[in-house]
Amino acid sequence: MEKPAVILLSGGLDSATTGAIARAEGFRLHALSVDYGQRHRFELEAAARVAKALDVERHVVVKVDLAVFGGSALTDEIEVPKDRPDEQMSQDIPVTYVPARNTVMLSLALAHAETLGAADIFIGVNAVDYSGYPDCRSEFIEAFSRLANLATKAGVEGRANFQIHTPLIELTKGQIIRRGVELGVDYGLTHTCYDPNPAGISCGRCDACQLRLAGFEEAGVVDPLEYQRKAE
Amino acid sequence: MEKPAVILLSGGLDSATTGAIARAEGFRLHALSVDYGQRHRFELEAAARVAKALDVERHVVVKVDLAVFGGSALTDEIEVPKDRPDEQMSQDIPVTYVPARNTVMLSLALAHAETLGAADIFIGVNAVDYSGYPDCRSEFIEAFSRLANLATKAGVEGRANFQIHTPLIELTKGQIIRRGVELGVDYGLTHTCYDPNPAGISCGRCDACQLRLAGFEEAGVVDPLEYQRKAE
Numbered sequence: 001m002e003k004p005a006v007i008l009l010s011g012g013l014d015s016a017t018t019g020a021i022a023r024a025e026g027f028r029l030h031a032l033s034v035d036y037g038q039r040h041r042f043e044l045e046a047a048a049r050v051a052k053a054l055d056v057e058r059h060v061v062v063k064v065d066l067a068v069f070g071g072s073a074l075t076d077e078i079e080v081p082k083d084r085p086d087e088q089m090s091q092d093i094p095v096t097y098v099p100a101r102n103t104v105m106l107s108l109a110l111a112h113a114e115t116l117g118a119a120d121i122f123i124g125v126n127a128v129d130y131s132g133y134p135d136c137r138s139e140f141i142e143a144f145s146r147l148a149n150l151a152t153k154a155g156v157e158g159r160a161n162f163q164i165h166t167p168l169i170e171l172t173k174g175q176i177i178r179r180g181v182e183l184g185v186d187y188g189l190t191h192t193c194y195d196p197n198p199a200g201i202s203c204g205r206c207d208a209c210q211l212r213l214a215g216f217e218e219a220g221v222v223d224p225l226e227y228q229r230k231a232e
Numbered sequence: 233m234e235k236p237a238v239i240l241l242s243g244g245l246d247s248a249t250t251g252a253i254a255r256a257e258g259f260r261l262h263a264l265s266v267d268y269g270q271r272h273r274f275e276l277e278a279a280a281r282v283a284k285a286l287d288v289e290r291h292v293v294v295k296v297d298l299a300v301f302g303g304s305a306l307t308d309e310i311e312v313p314k315d316r317p318d319e320q321m322s323q324d325i326p327v328t329y330v331p332a333r334n335t336v337m338l339s340l341a342l343a344h345a346e347t348l349g350a351a352d353i354f355i356g357v358n359a360v361d362y363s364g365y366p367d368c369r370s371e372f373i374e375a376f377s378r379l380a381n382l383a384t385k386a387g388v389e390g391r392a393n394f395q396i397h398t399p400l401i402e403l404t405k406g407q408i409i410r411r412g413v414e415l416g417v418d419y420g421l422t423h424t425c426y427d428p429n430p431a432g433i434s435c436g437r438c439d440a441c442q443l444r445l446a447g448f449e450e451a452g453v454v455d456p457l458e459y460q461r462k463a464e
Contacts, residue, residue, distance in 0.1 A: 099344075103380075103383045111331040112301045134384060151375075153331075
């Protein structure tokens, strides 16, 4: 019998690939998307499309208004940086960092998993292209796994040994895309841009679009998405 | 200058006392209440009253609909147990346990703290009277502190050393109440009952009311709250 797992689905390229990997490993998926006050709805629409393509048991969207705290260009009125050169993108923690985002997301995934009787949680974090985000590193993920087993009835009673799966953590964007293409992921369903136009068309210039486009180039695959203007 | 701290304020007796202790230790408080789909609004109203009495800088209420996951009598249509004898209350993890609740709450407090530039978080967990809840134990709190310092920009950059303060963790309910009375806490502002009537009057019979009433008795103090019927 297939084991249940919770997958955090943002609607982006990474979580879509993570979902395909989890399916290929034989898990029955329960998708969880967190509506944390993102500035646009396109991400959640993409998450719903990807969930359907992954044939999940159920797709739950939890609203958590992280914008009440402020502090990030993704939830706040801070301007999204555009056309940044590579060197600058890989330095510093960018203003698009949402405080404690993965901690909040994994906590919610843990609550969902415990209720379902699932012990496996998949998250598409990646330490290579997002080296600036502290909560994308394996030290963080290991600390969260430890916490999960202390935090829950199922963990404490020994009924579950929670595991946080991060199949992309050591992959480059190009490797992620190649793996996804092998598994039949339709990247046309995903959404990546931090700053799409009102019709949902990606800008092609924010850090996220630049990383995505560079990844497709590295993978030697054509990105099926349309862009307002592709970065050089 | 007073240091800022985030305090998780439920509106109950424990968090009101924790707030008074944090104030007495010289912290400037930012109160955070989590509306996780509780079955009644009286808790949040009590939290607002307590926040005002604590003279907090700001009181933020974050909504997170944990009820979408199901699995607890506090968010679900499971019946709240009444008139349980002491032995039964201290055994087993009760159905009023909300999956991963303190993990979710502390994650949100961490997001808030990081945004504010605060490194101190107060939570009124108590291992004595809630021995059945895994996320009220010090092992859990220590694991969360470790996580917090790995999860955040401020922690990783060494600008903050996050600390989770749990001043009540080893106290009995009676000791908590005596400490609160010394600090001038008005327990008439708090709300404890899991199952109040439509006017907000406490039942006096659920586990929470029973623990509260026993605590006031132990402290030798009269509970200022009104009850529908006090347990024997």
